[in-house]
Amino acid sequence: MRIFRTFEEIIDYAIGKEMDEIEFYSEIANRMERKNVKRLFRNIALEKTARMLRLEKIKDVKSGLNWEEIEDLKIENSLEEVDHRKNDLSYQDALIIAMKKEKMKFKFYSEMAEGAENKECKETFLALASAEARHKLKFEIEYDEHVLVEN
Secondary structure (H helix, E strand, O other), X not given: OOOOOOHHHHHHHHHHHHHHHHHHHHHHHHHOOOHHHHHHHHHHHHHHHHHHHHHHXXXXXXXXXXXXXXXXXXXXXXXXXXXXXXXXXXXXXXXXXXXXXXXXXXXXXXXHHHHEOOHHHHHHHHHHHHHHHHHHHHHHHHHHHHHHHHO
16 A cells, blocks of 8 residues: 655656556567567557656646545555566466556546646546556457457
């Protein structure tokens, strides 16, 4: 469980998670054999890079969140236990891990949007949540079209 004390801590946490995901998706892209799958993971990594830069920009916003509404975000590190570095990570496993990561980040940004006090922060967090949902959908479609068909 993670408790944030300042707006900057939240943004730094989000930036750190984006950086972790950039590394994750880049690594997975390099390990996939299909060109379209490599491209999917690389494109997500590029989008995460843009998102990280957007988060850096809102660090200067004053009083971004209502601290009475966001006392404890209950962020769990359950995905940290998944060993995505194993050499025999299957395409199916990579997609499942990616979907779980995107779902967790969607929830995080949605909660941040709920507690946002100013329009810029709220819009930024909603846009970030929406982007996470789109990423999850891309992975779900890929899973549906290529993994479920093969099984």
